[in-house]
Amino acid sequence: MHPEHKADLQLDVGAQMMKWHDMTDAYESLAADKEPSESEPFDMHGHTETWQDMVRCQEAGIYPQSFSSVKVPAIMLHGADDPHPGTMIRDTLKRYIPHLEYHEFPRCGHEPEIEKYAKDDFFAVLSYWLKKHLSSMSGAQQGHRGDA
Numbered sequence: 001m002h003p004e005h006k007a008d009l010q011l012d013v014g015a016q017m018m019k020w021h022d023m024t025d026a027y028e029s030l031a032a033d034k035e036p037s038e039s040e041p042f043d044m045h046g047h048t049e050t051w052q053d054m055v056r057c058q059e060a061g062i063y064p065q066s067f068s069s070v071k072v073p074a075i076m077l078h079g080a081d082d083p084h085p086g087t088m089i090r091d092t093l094k095r096y097i098p099h100l101e102y103h104e105f106p107r108c109g110h111e112p113e114i115e116k117y118a119k120d121d122f123f124a125v126l127s128y129w130l131k132k133h134l135s136s137m138s139g140a141q142q143g144h145r146g147d148a
Contacts, residue, residue: 015042025110027081028117067096073133075101077122079108079115101129 057063074097078086090102103125108118115122 025083027079027107027109027115029111029114030116030119064092064096067093070097073099073101073129073137075103075126075129077112077126078102078104079110079112079118080104080106081108082110084110 054063076086076090076093078090080086086104090100094100105112105115105118105121108115112118112122
């Protein structure tokens with residue numbers, strides 16, 4: 001083990017998992033986001049229950065099939081360097097949400113809203129997408145009210 005990480009062995013398993021998450025999920029966070037912050041302790045029991053429930057939902061045919069009920073516009077914003085496989089998740093969800101839009105940010109991990117190279121692009125893409133869909137939705141609602 002690298003000497004830099006020996007002190008990590010003194011951390012409880014939850015703190016180790018949160019540190020590992022921070023190290024693996026980011027491509028390069030902004031400097032302000034690298035500052036230590038007070039966070040909720042890692043809930044191993046909740047984590048285990050969540051993933052057991054996910055497996056149960058998959059085995060019962062609930063997930064991802066339940067996504068077929070999503071009829072509103074949907075977008076998936078994903079970092080190219082996110083350890084979660086974005087294109088695989090997108091391809092799975094597209095079977096149930098055919099109108100799903102996908103945008104991937106280069107040099108970006110799991111949280112594009114705080115990543116050095118993606119933050120500005122993330123908010124620009126999201127803002128454009130929201131304006132486009134909110135304006136079309138408000139127009140549809142106004143037309144619908146007039147039909148009553």
